[in-house]
Amino acid sequence: MSLNIVTLVGRVGGDPDVKYFESGAVVCKLTLAVNRRTRRTDEPDWFNLEIWDKTAEIAANYVRKGNLIGVKGALKFEYWEDRNTGVRRSKPVIRVYELELLGSKRDNESMAESGYEEF
Known part of the structure; x- marks a missing residue:
C-alpha cells in the first residue's frame, strides 16, 4: 500500500x-507559509x-x-539541470487537489479586534 497525502493550513x-x-x-x-x-x-x-484546472481557476479568482x-494534495518533486553549473536540482511541490478558502488576514484581524480568536 502507498500513501501520499499532504494537508496544510497557512497564509498565501x-x-x-x-x-x-x-x-x-x-x-x-502559489507559495504557502505554515507556522x-x-x-x-x-x-x-x-x-x-x-x-x-477548475480548482486553479477558483484560486486565480479568489486567493490573494x-x-x-x-x-490537501500530494507531494511531488520537480527536477531540472542548472543552466550555469550543470548540476541536477530539485524542489518539493504540493500538487493540490482540494482547496478551502478560510478567510483573509484582514478578516481574521477584524475578528480578533472584536473579541474572536483564530483557531
Whole structure:
C-alpha cells in the first residue's frame, strides 16, 4: 500500500501565478507559509503549491496574498539541470487537489479586534 497525502493550513505568500494553455488546461502556482511552533516563536515553513484546472481557476479568482487557505494534495518533486553549473536540482511541490478558502488576514484581524480568536 502507498500513501501520499499532504494537508496544510497557512497564509498565501503572494498573488497567484496563473497560466492558461491552448489545450484549455489552467495551472496556478502559489507559495504557502505554515507556522511551525518552536519553544520561543512560530517560524514559517514555506511550501510551493501547484493547482490545476477548475480548482486553479477558483484560486486565480479568489486567493490573494495573505489569505488563509487549507489545501490537501500530494507531494511531488520537480527536477531540472542548472543552466550555469550543470548540476541536477530539485524542489518539493504540493500538487493540490482540494482547496478551502478560510478567510483573509484582514478578516481574521477584524475578528480578533472584536473579541474572536483564530483557531
